[in-house]
Amino acid sequence: MKIVLIGATTGIGRSVAELYAAQGHEMVITGRRIALLEEIQKAFPTTKISVLEMDVAKTDEARAKMDEAEKILNGIDLVIINAGVGFQKATYEQEMNTVDINARGFTALAQWSYKYFVQKGGGHLVGVSSLASLTGSAYSPEYHATKAFMANYMSGLRMRSAKYNPKVYVTDIRPGYVDTPMTKQNKGMFWVATSEKAARQIIEAIAAKKKVAYITKRYQIIAFLLKILPESILAKVF
Ligand SMILES: NC(=O)c1ccc[n+]([C@@H]2O[C@H](COP(=O)([O-])OP(=O)(O)OC[C@H]3O[C@@H](n4cnc5c(N)ncnc54)[C@H](OP(=O)(O)O)[C@@H]3O)[C@@H](O)[C@H]2O)c1
Helix, strand or coil: CEEEEECCCCHHHHHHHHHHHHCCCEEEEEECCHHHHHHHHHHCCCCCEEEEECCCCCHHHHHHHHHHHHHHHCCCCEEEECCCCCCCCCCHHHHHHHHHHHHHHHHHHHHHHHHHHHHHCCEEEEEECCHHHHCCCCCCHHHHHHHHHHHHHHHHHHHHHHHCCCCEEEEEEEECCEECHHHCCCCCCCCCEEHHHHHHHHHHHHHCCCCEEEECCCHHHHHHHHHHCCHHHHCCCC
């Protein structure tokens, strides 16, 4: 497969990149910290891996980088939009940054990818939203809101595929808690998975062309509860 992986420097994205690299898939991996991407490149010398510096908040530049990635790979089969940020009790600047990366940046890249796959006659778009897409949060309202945006956007794209483009697949990956730099400061986490375990389940869900996948799988139970519990109960936890 020819893969573009956006946000591959650390955490979940890095583990997914390493697994695909070990399987020999040709990849363009992106992020802002190039040196970390080059470490992955060096660790898998027999796999064709190209590195692109990309800040998804700079939307026009990021879309131009997608054109570049397409030229490098000479065709793309799979785009994974994993880049994201999240803060607890964020400042105004951090809240706006979250919107810029998780919502505006995501839209810029998902729109590019979906249109590209329609023109190509098929392909697979994967977005890493979150279990957080299913509820608000007292600690991080903007993060949960951007993840709900992503989930709803991908649902809309799947509806578009069902109507017009049956060969363009869209998978929404919804992790629960995963041990990564993003969650290092978090308290009260449970069922925390390693990024390696999360990556294995993500790759499995992508291969199965799942519409929505909870990572790890047992978070399906929490997802069910989030859909039925009232805000007054959810406010005690989130
Ligand atoms: N960990 C969890 O428990 C959890 C749960 C649910 C959902 N998620 C989601 O999973 C995804 C990965 O998170 P993670 O936990 O693995 O955190 P992480 O280790 O902090 O990784 C975040 C990734 O996003 C990239 N990124 C951030 N801002 C960017 C920007 N402006 N432009 C380009 N790339 C950017 C980072 O690369 P650079 O900083 O090098 O650019 C990095 O590769 C996120 O979307 C997150 O919301 C995580």
